Every structure is written in structure tokens, then in C-alpha cells.
Amino acid sequence: MSVIEVIYINKQLNMEWYRIFLHTAKVENLTKAAQQLHMTQPSVSYAIKQLEDSLDVKLFDRLSKGVKLTAEGAALLEYVEPSFALIDSAERRLQALKDFAAGELRIGASGPMLKHLLLPALDLFRADYPAVRIHLFQGKSAEITKRLKDGLIDLGLVHLPLDEDPELHVSPLAAIQDCLVVGPPYRQLNGQPLSAEEIAKIPLLLLSPESSTGQFFKQWLNDQGVQAEASLELSSLEMQVECCERGYGAAFVTRRFVERELQEGRLFELPTLVPIPPRSVGITVRQSISLPLIAGQFRKMLMHSR
Known part of the structure; x- marks a missing residue:
């Protein structure tokens, strides 16, 4: 057996000795403590003796009707009792996290x-x-x-x-599919598929340059040899939709996110000559x-x- 294994086993034994000490201190009787712990009375006595020997101090006075903590035993109890209470609380907390009842x-x-x-x-x-x-x-x-x-x-x-x-x-x-949409004032554009050059001539309502959607749209145009700048640079889809409906230009959005507006005729999708590739x-x-x-x-x- 390795030194590490011996240390580990000793720590386990020490924890058990302290647990037996705590129960005995509370009931002040070896037999009652043994019953609570589902152990034999000699096993409880032995554990307490081992703990006393390891600490080199007497923890209990043996009386005719039970045991009573010595002054040193009482001092030890002040630390052992809250320590076990803290461990119990930690275990309850972990169980709550495992049950998704906390966290x-x-x-x-x-x-x-x-x-x-x-x-x-x-x-x-x-x-x-x-x-x-x-x-x-x-x-x-x-x-x-x-x-x-x-x-x-x-x-x-x-x-x-x-x-x-x-x-x-x-x-x-x-998977998501983007599209170009406009409001009623630009409805006439949703006939023939539009080239990148034709799209660039429409006032564009785009998200800020830092957004991945805005970068994707500009790259798609760049791949077709066209550069375009936003007429309105917006910070949210909601503002894109609002400005589109009011006729400020075309917005590049994910189709799924404007399905209701498309169904209700508040927005219209513009067909493109070069298909817009899907994203994820x-x-x-x-x-x-x-x-x-x-x-x-x-x-x-x-x-x-x-």
C-alpha cells in the first residue's frame, strides 16, 4: 500500500471518528450513539479511544450512566458540530443543483x-x-x-x-436563410431578380459593421464585385423592420425573423440574381x-x- 493510500484511509477514519464523537457528545451515552449510528457499542468506544489517542487528550469522562465531555472535549465540539453542519449544507446544495432546484x-x-x-x-x-x-x-x-x-x-x-x-x-x-426585404413604397422591386449592382443602388438599412450579419451581407456583395454602404446603420432588427415598413429602403435580415411581416404584407422579399447562401x-x-x-x-x- 502506498503512502498516499495510507494517508487517504487515515483521513477517512478520522472523519468517521469525528462523526462518532459528535453523536456521542450529543446523547452523552455510548449505547445510544451506537444505535443512532447503526454500530455496536464496542465499535463506538474504540473509535473514541482512537480519536483521543490521535489528539493526545481525553475527550469524555466515563460515568456510571453514560459519558460527559471534558473541557477539551467541549472545546473540540465547538468546531466539529458546525463543520459537519456545513458539510450537510454543502451536500444539500449539491443535490439541489443536481435536481435543477437551485443555481x-x-x-x-x-x-x-x-x-x-x-x-x-x-x-x-x-x-x-x-x-x-x-x-x-x-x-x-x-x-x-x-x-x-x-x-x-x-x-x-x-x-x-x-x-x-x-x-x-x-x-x-x-440553419438560417437571409433575405432582402422592403416596405410597401418599394414593393415594385419584388418582380425580377436583382443584381448586386441594382441592390447597391437601393438605400440599405443594415446592422452596425461589427455585426456578423452586416459583415456577411457586405462580403456577399463583395464576392460579386460590388461595394455598398448603409444608408441607415441600425442596432437592432426591430429598427430595421420599422424603417423598412416606413419606406426608408431595403434591409438584410433572416427570413425566419420576419415571417409574420411578410405574411401580413407589411414587408416584401426582393428576389436576387445570385442566391444568398444559407448560414448557421x-x-x-x-x-x-x-x-x-x-x-x-x-x-x-x-x-x-x-
Whole structure:
């Protein structure tokens, strides 16, 4: 047997000695302590003797009707009792986390993904685990990955592809299809497919240059030899839709996120000569860091809901 194994076994024995000491101190009787611990009375006596020998101090006075703590035993009890209470509390806390009856879910996503992909799953999760506190961060993909690496969130929904990063692991979640949409004042444009040059002549309502959606759109035009600038640079899908409906120009958005507006005739999709390639949304986590049980459960729900 190695030295490490001996130390480990001794620590286990010491913990058991202290547990027996605590029960005996509370009932002041070896036989009653043995009954509570489902042990024999000689085993309890032996454990206490071992503890006294290891500490080199007498812990109990043996009386005719039981035992009574010595002054040193009482001093030891002041530390042993709260220590075991703390361990019990820790075990209850861990069990609550395992049962998803406590803890917190920390997750990030961009605005459109938050509303259309994340919130429906969060609604189901919250119904199943109402005691879990949800911390939600809304931001661009670059902000989400930074928060992940800083340990501020546990899961992130991001647009793919992401730049290679050895600190992150990404799992594809859903395919999305982008489109160009306009409001009623530009409805006449939704006839013949438009070339990149024709699209660039329309006032464009785009998200900020830092957004992955805005970068994707500009790259798509660049691949066709056309550069375009935004007429209105906006910070949210909601403002894109609002300005589109008011006739300020064309917005580049994910079709799924404007389905209702398209169905109700408040927006119209513009056909393009060169098809807009599909994109993906993924779930990203830190590569070498264990995912909290709660975050793992939500990730599983999210993946199965797609």
C-alpha cells in the first residue's frame, strides 16, 4: 500500500471518528450513539479511544450512566458540530443543483436569435425548473464569445462560421436563410431578380459593421464585385423592420425573423440574381471547462428542440 493510500484511509477514519464523537457528545451515552449510528457499542468506544489517542487528550469522562465531555472535549465540539453542519449544507446544495432546484443559467445571444430561437426554449426550461435563476446577455457574436472566454456566461448562441479559436467549442444548432426585404413604397422591386449592382443602388438599412450579419451581407456583395454602404446603420432588427415598413429602403435580415411581416404584407422579399447562401447558428462553450449541470441540461433541451 502506498503512502498516499495510507494517508487517504487515515483521513477517512478520522472523519468517521469525528462523526462518532459528535453523536456521542450529543446523547452523552455510548449505547445510544451506537444505535443512532447503526454500530455496536464496542465499535463506538474504540473509535473514541482512537480519536483521543490521535489528539493526545481525553475527550469524555466515563460515568456510571453514560459519558460527559471534558473541557477539551467541549472545546473540540465547538468546531466539529458546525463543520459537519456545513458539510450537510454543502451536500444539500449539491443535490439541489443536481435536481435543477437551485443555481443559475448564464447565456448570451444576439437580439433576433434571442427572440426567435432562445426565448421559446427558455420558456420550456423555466416551466420545468422554476427555481433556476436565468441570466441573459444580449449582444453581438464577438461580444458573446468574449464573455464566454472571460467566464461571464456559460453558453452562447452565435452566427457561424466563427473564426478558429482554441478556447471555444462550437456545435451547429440551426440553419438560417437571409433575405432582402422592403416596405410597401418599394414593393415594385419584388418582380425580377436583382443584381448586386441594382441592390447597391437601393438605400440599405443594415446592422452596425461589427455585426456578423452586416459583415456577411457586405462580403456577399463583395464576392460579386460590388461595394455598398448603409444608408441607415441600425442596432437592432426591430429598427430595421420599422424603417423598412416606413419606406426608408431595403434591409438584410433572416427570413425566419420576419415571417409574420411578410405574411401580413407589411414587408416584401426582393428576389436576387445570385442566391444568398444559407448560414448557421451555433451553440458555443469554453473548450476545456466543464459545463455546469444546469447549462448542460439547457444545451441538451435546445439541441433536441431543433
